[in-house]
Amino acid sequence: MATIEDVAKLTGLSRTTISRVINNHPYVSEEKRKLVLEAMEKLGYVPNSSARSLRNQKxxxxxxxxxxxxxxxxxxxxxxxxxxxxxxxxxxxxxxxxxxxxxxxxxxxxxxxxxxxxxxxxxxxxxxxxxxxxxxxxxxxxxxxxxxxxxxxxxxxDQVYGGYIATKHLLEQGHTKIAYCSGGYRSNVAQSRETGFKKALAEYKLTFDERYAFRDAFHIADGKRVFHQMMELFERPTAVFTGSDEVAAGIISEALRCGYRIPEDLAVVGFDNQAITELTNPTITTVHQPxxxxxxxxxxxxxxxxxxxxxxxxxxxxxPLQLIVRASTIGNKLHGSEA
Amino acid sequence: MATIEDVAKLTGLSRTTISRVINNHPYVSEEKRKLVLEAMEKLGYVPNSSARSLRNQKxxxxxxxxxxxxxxxxxxxxxxxxxxxxxxxxxxxxxxxxxxxxxxxxxxxxxxxxxxxxxxxxxxxxxxxxxxxxxxxxxxxxxxxxxxxxxxxxxxxDQVYGGYIATKHLLEQGHTKIAYCSGGYRSNVAQSRETGFKKALAEYKLTFDERYAFRDAFHIADGKRVFHQMMELFERPTAVFTGSDEVAAGIISEALRCGYRIPEDLAVVGFDNQAITELTNPTITTVHQPxxxxxxxxxxxxxxxxxxxxxxxxxxxxxPLQLIVRASTIGNKLHGSEA
DNA sequence: GAAACGAATGAAATCGTTTTCATATTCATA
DNA sequence: TATGAATATGAAAACGATTTCATTCGTTTC
CATH class of the missing domain: 3.40.50.2300 (Response regulator)
Incomplete structure (x- = not known):
């Protein structure tokens, strides 16, 4: 493994000059510069990262x-x-x-x-x-x-806004019983979306219903589980806000498999605008994040x-975030809610 | 930023001894060890990675x-x-x-x-x-x-085996016109799968049809495109092998959207056993990779x-690879092929 | 023609560790 | 009581770069 010392020896110059060439410092004659570059090439020399890190504190x-x-x-x-x-x-x-x-x-x-x-x-x-x-x-x-x-x-x-526009979109479709899914309590991202969700609800004079909240939904499988949990409720929600497209896709997939119609029986909005939003049969309305x-x-x-x-x-x-409206919330001009 | 020298000074010991404590070397008295550990704690000392890397060549x-x-x-x-x-x-x-x-x-x-x-x-x-x-x-x-x-x-x-079992599975369902999708020419992984694909075909006395080969399929969108390319062929394939679940999902999604039935009109096998295989409506037969x-x-x-x-x-x-049979190749006991 | 300056170069210190070698002490053994 | 090991410690040399500070040599400038 060639070091700067080897290059110095081969060229008959000092380490200093070699270093100057490496770092494109001024005050190196063109003649010496060439000499050094050739020697470096010949020896296959490359500066050692650890040594540089130590010296440069970087x-x-x-x-x-x-x-x-x-x-x-x-x-x-x-x-x-x-x-x-x-x-x-x-x-x-x-x-x-x-x-x-x-x-x-x-x-x-x-x-x-x-x-x-x-x-x-x-x-x-x-x-x-x-x-x-x-x-x-x-x-x-x-x-x-x-x-x-x-x-x-x-x-x-702006996650508050994200939660807000997604929920408002559902409200505009006439929904009043809207479930809420998120991944985890701790995250401020999730909490902000919930704030936006509640803000939209409030504008429509609706209150947040804890029974409609599922804060442990991360993956596709969670979406499938949550779907069943929602359907077991006495007053089923007619729409659901989710914190990720995977969860939305899981809900949709399970709903279809069980013979439900999306969005007629359940409107679903995802989050992230992932590739899978174009994959499910009603494509997924979602929030695009830049x-x-x-x-x-x-x-x-x-x-x-x-x-x-x-x-x-x-x-x-x-x-800013951006709502992407697709088929999982707007089905053939039909409104999904008959509250 | 405290260095080993600072610890040495504070304890009145040499750098050597501090280093010995850090690296759990023998021959340090219990008394000094404690002293050093306390000093390190007090100074918030932690060894510098770059210096260690340089010295240890690691x-x-x-x-x-x-x-x-x-x-x-x-x-x-x-x-x-x-x-x-x-x-x-x-x-x-x-x-x-x-x-x-x-x-x-x-x-x-x-x-x-x-x-x-x-x-x-x-x-x-x-x-x-x-x-x-x-x-x-x-x-x-x-x-x-x-x-x-x-x-x-x-x-x-064992990608040859992977291509083989997936294809053999399609052949066993009675398919004779099987398309082949992969991502790229260069990869030996893809080439091996193609070898396995051909091997299975050969066992059924079938030859590889270049018109059925699509070697530029990576994503969901490619799957959708390939679906249309396949449907435009004079002799449409009745089954398709793909090199990834995303492509398989894209094909299935587009096929369903266009009113085709999976697997009756087209059987599809994916690769990777990704989460999306459980998402599409006929779930996707695939090859699991450990x-x-x-x-x-x-x-x-x-x-x-x-x-x-x-x-x-x-x-x-x-x-080893493992075939996971799901619904995209076996529909309600119906065979999809009527060659 | 001396002073000042700019260009080109090198010796040696430095970055913060670990390791080698030397030294000093203790302790068991012959 | 001398001898050799085992234990405990430190001084100084690495590791491979960059940078500071001299130094030398030309070239201007007054």
Whole structure:
């Protein structure tokens, strides 16, 4: 393995000059520069990353925290983040917290041990006060998930509005008994959507019915289960808001299998605008989230924070959400509700 | 930021002793050990990763190469790989080649610059002879994708068998006009499946019809397109083998939308056993791939290779595939073919 | 013609660890 | 009581880069 010393010896120059060539510093004669480049080529020399990291106090690695990558929303986020990071010359380490506060805290040591230059949190499993101390070691940027207490840059989507427009759409179709599905209690994303959901209900003088709330719906299978739970209710809902397209697809799939009609018997609205929304037979009305833009922005910001070294500023960047109306809420001009 | 020197000063000991405590070396008196641990706690000291990497010539980072992470098969692979890596104390850097040989080669420099201890290739975009030179810098393990020329450990699945059992299943249902879909020409995975497909055909004295071959099908949308291409053929196939559940789902979705019956008009077999196979209305017959086991094995092996430093050995570990029969090929005891 | 400046180069310190080697002490053994 | 091991500790040399500070040599400038 050739080192800078080998190149120096071969060229008869000092390490300093070699380093200057590597880093495109001025004050190197064209003659020597060529000599060095040839020697580097000949030796197959490439600077050692660890040595550079140590000397420069910089790893060019970012960490992205997500609960799990097989959730298509997070897949998309990882895809976009990796691409954006690469554009800035950064590598991306994936940290799957699997919803565990301990795992999250453990991964946070990547920042403390200087294995990464910064952390992007796309989900949060601990209270902010547990996370905050790590700010002294490097920048933390919130992306998607957020926390009002957190004094750090936050890139997020207007989830209240998302919950609101999706619900309002159902209300406009005449529905009054609308169930609510989400994934988890802890997430502020989910809570915001619920706020938007309730806001829309309130505008129609309706109150939130706890019996219609299912806050443990993450996957397709959960959607199928929730469908049955809804149908067992005394007063069945005629529409359902879900926090993910997978759950919506699960509900629809199970409903159809059991002989129900969508949206006539049950209108369903998803969230995320995943590929599967075009797959089910009534295609799925959903809320589009501009994941790419969000990821790009988060990376831009963290790169800037790494440079400026000012980490504890609360800046909020919010992107809009967009309702995509498809067939799962509007069936052949029929209204689904006969409240 | 506290360094080992600070701990040494605070305790009045040498860096050597601090290091011994950190690394659990023998020959440190219990008294001093406690003293050191207290000082570390007090200073919030944690060893610097870059310094350790440089000194130990080891980063504890692996790189995983995939075309793109939003393909659910690769999401699952990344998930399992990250978990397995974490168990061994390794971090995982994601490298999305996006099917580009240049990007792949570029990411390979992670190995050369010693930013990672090893590379797991889950897809291959270059000829092996382009990749081979990197072996002098660290271990490369093939996982999922493979190359017979490659003199490295390979963890793979028996794709010939996978293509064979899926096709044989269709043949057993009486089909004789079976279309073939795959994603890409270059991949040995796809080519092996095609070999298995042809082998099954041959056993039934049927020949491969190039007009029935669609080798550019990756996503749901491709499935929809391919469905129409198939239906425009003079002699329509009565069954179709696909290289992914997404494509299968796309075909089924579009077929249903256009009023065709599945499997009566067209039997469809997918690949991967993804969640969506349980979503479409006739659920999708597919081939299950033991992704977790494969990923776990690949990580186990690369960790071992990092230790033993013997990289250029061709060892092949093959896991079996399994046909999962669902409704998209067997409809209510009806046979779909009337050749 | 001296002073000042710019271009080109190198010696040595530095980043924060781990490891090698040396030294000192204790303790058992012949 | 000398001898050799086992235990406990530290000084200094690595690991492979970058940067600071000199130094040297031309070239301008007054």
């Amino acid at each position: 790893t060019s690695i970012l960490a992205l925290f997500i609960p799990r990558i097989t959730n298509p929303f997070f897949s998309e986020l990882v895809e976009a983040t990796e691409i954006a990071a690469a554009e800035h010359g950064y590598q991306l380490i994936i940290c799957q917290t699997r919803y565990s506060p301990e795992k999250e805290l453990n991964y946070m040591n990547l920042l403390k041990t200087k294995q990464v230059d910064g952390v992007i949190l796309a989900s949060i499993q601990n209270e902010w006060k547990k996370l905050k101390p790590f700010l002294q070691y490097g920048p933390i940027v919130l992306c998607n998930e957020f926390d009002d207490c957190a004094n750090v840059p936050t890139v997020r989507l 994941v790419k833009q969000m990821a790009q922005k988060a990376v831009d910001i963290i790169v800037e924070k790494i440079q400026t070294k000012k980490y504890d500023v609360q800046e909020i960047y919010e992107f | 980063t504890s980072i692996l790189a995983l190469f995939i075309p793109r992470i939003t393909n659910p098969f690769f999401s699952e692979l990344v998930e399992a790989t990250e978990i397995a890596a974490a168990e061994h104390g390794y971090q995982l850097i994601i490298c999305q080649t996006r099917y580009s040989p240049e990007k792949e080669l570029n990411y390979m420099n992670l190995l050369k610059t010693k930013q990672v201890d090893g590379v797991i290739l889950a897809s291959i975009q270059n000829e092996w002879k382009k990749l081979k030179p990197f072996l002098q810098y660290g271990p490369i393990v093939l996982c999922n994708e493979f190359d017979d020329c490659a003199n490295v450990p390979t963890v793979r699945l 992704v977790k086991q494969m990923a776990q094995k690949a990580v186990d092996i690369i960790v071992e290779k990092i230790q033993t430093k013997k990289y250029d050995v061709q060892e092949i570990y093959e896991f």
